[in-house]
Amino acid sequence: MTTDVAIRVEGIEKSFKDLHVLRGVEFTVEAGSIFALLGSNGAGKTTLVRILATLLTADAGAASVNGHDVGSAPEAVRQAISLTGQFAAVDEVLSGRENLVLVAKLRHLKDPGAVADAMLERFSLTEAGGRRAGTYSGGMKRRLDIAMSLIGDPPVIVLDEPTTGLDPQARKEVWQTVQGLARNGTTVLLTTQYLDEAEQLADRIAILHQGVIIQNGTLTELKKLLPSATVEYVEKQPSLEDVFLALVGETSADNGPAEDGALAGKEIR
Structure with a gap:
């Protein structure tokens, strides 16, 4: 429905x-x-x-x-x-792929392996799929967790x-x-x-x-x-989060290096 x-x-x-x-x-x-x-x-x-x-x-x-x-x-x-x-x-003992296969089997889906591989690709975890989930970064674990939740297309x-x-x-x-x-x-x-x-x-x-x-x-x-704010000219300074993400890249080290030119457009004073 x-x-x-x-x-x-x-x-x-x-x-x-x-x-x-x-x-x-x-x-x-x-x-x-x-x-x-x-x-x-x-x-x-x-x-x-x-x-x-x-x-x-x-x-x-x-x-x-x-x-x-x-x-x-x-x-x-x-x-x-x-x-x-x-x-x-x-389950941090299992690999990322094994976690997904387990959920697909619990949902009685056909070809759990294919379901797991599709989810790994969708959430950019294919290269890490064979590693134990316990070695994942916090962001990767959360993405795997969400991928597991989406098995069965709720x-x-x-x-x-x-x-x-x-x-x-x-x-x-x-x-x-x-x-x-x-x-x-x-x-x-x-x-x-x-x-x-x-x-x-x-x-x-x-x-x-x-x-x-x-x-x-x-x-x-x-x-x-x-109430509407009073419009005044203020020179905007980057936040600490802007600086941090510009220096290390928008994705974690587990997923590859920061892109070249990450500091483009970021003026730090």
Whole structure:
């Protein structure tokens, strides 16, 4: 079943004894878009994700994924959604390819080896496919983790704080991967506490605070909530992240050297 709305959340509430974590959360996610759920630690992001993934039951409200109700049709929801948690769930003893083959076999797909090879190529991990996953950099592990989540072509993928603990290079790798998912038609629900991550990736951003959505809109719409800035001439200096990425390249050393001319256009004073 397909729908223009890939995820619908209506009045979701969840409490743990006297702790009210979610207090009537509501939003929709359009199919093929990137939707960022932005909030600080303890805002309730992971609790909501677990409800959408049928790992928790809401106390009140309703939610659906790809047209299937999470309460009444959990099996259909699980077939439509893939969840990637805050930490890469790869077996570090196995090689990258063996991790992918294992997931393909668990999903009962034909020719798991071919599926694994296609995923390695899609996520630029072919050369590293035969190495133990434990030797991968943080960004490579996260890309492998996302590749494992996409086996079986789920229309919706949920990324719960996917760049937590990653260095700037690895974050860039994951951002490029997420953008590629949306270009290929996958709906992405991204939870994050990083403002720049939501700004870079999301088509729409919802701010979750103390268990409720306090604002929901595009980046342009959210910026209009504040008064217009006074226009003044300021000489922009590069940030430390700009300098770091220019010096070492936008991809990690595991994936090859930085391109020549990486400092082009970067004036450091």
